[in-house]
Amino acid sequence: MAYIKLPEFEQMSPAIQEKARPILEKTGTLGEIFKLLAVDENIYNATDTMVQNYLIKQTHLPYYIKEAIALLISKENSCKMCVDVHKNIAKMLGLTQEQIDEILQGIDAMHTDEKTKRLLEFCIRASKKDNYKMTQEDIDAIKSYGWSDKEILEAVAITGYFNYINTLSNVFGLGKG
Known part of the structure; x- marks a missing residue:
């Protein structure tokens, strides 16, 4: 149980709901880290940019x-x-x-x-x-x-x-x- 209240899908901003929808459709749930980041759209977006560019995208490292x-x-x-x-x-x-x-x-x-x-x-x-x-x-x-x-x-x-x-x-x- 997180130490702060984490938002459920319905409580997230429309922009974050858009990102969450495919995850929910594929897995049926959102992880705690996703929910934590969804508390603040700016923090979510900054973190998502790092994930996309460092971890998901094919880069210099395998x-x-x-x-x-x-x-x-x-x-x-x-x-x-x-x-x-x-x-x-x-x-x-x-x-x-x-x-x-x-x-x-x-x-x-x-x-x-x-x-x-x-x-x-x-x-x-x-x-x-x-x-x-x-x-x-x-x-x-x-x-x-x-x-x-x-x-x-x-x-x-x-x-x-x-x-x-x-x-x-x-x-x-x-x-x-």
Whole structure:
């Protein structure tokens, strides 16, 4: 039960109802995070823009890496709701249950190349409160594995997005019953 009153479909603005309708038709329900964002249309729109451009759209990073970031950062932030949601999204995007389990066991358990592991470690480091201590050497180190500026920027943007959405979920008690 969320710590604030979440709107039901009928209480949402017409613009958000328009976005909610296909979800309701497909799944029969709206998740708590959708309802939380629907409290404020500006916050909903800003968040939806990030989701569309970082996670849904084909970008510089493959979906496997995007979902690995989602799962790792959400786990790091103790956001059970986001971990559960992204397990399902990862499956829809073609990740196997074995891959998802490996990601959730941590980077060392993953059967992926060293380049990907180093990017994921970089993202976890970037998600920390002391990320202001990161330096040119940190960027140069990750670039030495072959990551481009655009890929690194995208990975950090996705990391920041999950810090943001995990914070909303955790602060407002989403997924806790």
